[in-house]
Amino acid sequence: MIRVVLVEPEGEYNVGFIARLCKNYEIDELYIVNPRCDVKKAIPFSAKGSDILDKAVIVSSYIEAIQDIDLKIATSSIANNEGDMLRKSIKPWEIDIDDNKKIAIIFGRESVGLTRQEIYAADFLVFIPASEKYPTLNLSHAVSIILYEIWKKRKETKNQNIVAVSPEPLRFIGEYSEKIFRQISRSNSDYPMFVAVKRSLLQGVRDNEEAWAIVRFLRKVYMKLLHQNE
Amino acid sequence: MIRVVLVEPEGEYNVGFIARLCKNYEIDELYIVNPRCDVKKAIPFSAKGSDILDKAVIVSSYIEAIQDIDLKIATSSIANNEGDMLRKSIKPWEIDIDDNKKIAIIFGRESVGLTRQEIYAADFLVFIPASEKYPTLNLSHAVSIILYEIWKKRKETKNQNIVAVSPEPLRFIGEYSEKIFRQISRSNSDYPMFVAVKRSLLQGVRDNEEAWAIVRFLRKVYMKLLHQNE
Known part of the structure; x- marks a missing residue:
């Protein structure tokens, strides 16, 4: 299941174009967090994707849009800044698609993108390669490239029978990594270690099998650290 | 040299977005054949690509836009119709980029695309994969995907020189993982956790950078576990 999440989009035309793209690429759900434009005015730009707009879920907080999601993928036009661990990124073709997982692809505001807080709440950051002189794509064009790459991946891998990792151990890996981090960190500026x-x-x-072995390892470490602090 | 050719585009916003995309992907030339919209009104949509619009070459015939080109690539959302040889197509990632050739990527009208005559005058037809139920992308989004794929081809092949991780932090990751494992394991049969x-x-x-952040994390965990066992 793939959900596109738009955070506070500002332009009707972008919202409409994105609905059309969701139709072009058979995206399951469109969530819009606090739209800063009139979603009704987006209809003319959605062409045959207007039913996607009708079904779009409008929510008032970012958390609402991602809380039931297994794999949260944030997007940004700023990435790989030296020394900024939060912005270490993967490329669109490295997104791992697994039909058993609930996946959200999260796009920020036209003007300022996603906040650091919003990126921090995601599992991965995707960066679309473009000219260093002007890497900032318009919102709906960034969406088109990501959805196109995911489409390629879904169609190509369908016959390949890749052994998938289930969402449950992945969630535990995230949770226990963070719990261990809370035990050893002295300040919030330590968080790049955890992110890495x-x-x-x-x-x-x-x-x-490997995922559950990692979970066991992390849980044991965590329990031992916890015990020590009692 | 890469030229983007728009044949009789109808929407200002598409022309503007395409100018921006030409800037994002360092396209050398933009030619517009008989624009059916006011190119000046495209400026707001071109963002930092407005100079591309200023330099765009407006011509009155299709032939003028492609006559000096070595490799002419037409695009269409209709392709591979059984028995219609003209519409046999290649995929975006199969476009062969050769820096010594003059290449034109040709996009048709929003409403009806390119005519059979116009496709016939090209060397290849590219088709962007999308849902069979609704494969028709908006014009500027089709452009974004093609330019992105060409960019990947030009760049990724050029510097395949992936930044490698040095052996030192990798050795530390192995060592500290094992040291932590020794602190938490009860028997040697636990070792799959460590391996995973x-x-x-x-x-x-x-x-x-990421490797050293992981080393710091593991070292902190290890020191804390060690301290506890003293």
């Missing part, structure tokens, strides 16, 4: 460990584990794990 | 964590971290880590 969680992201590398999620990126590197290959199957369910 | 180490392998996933080594597999998932992307660069030196």
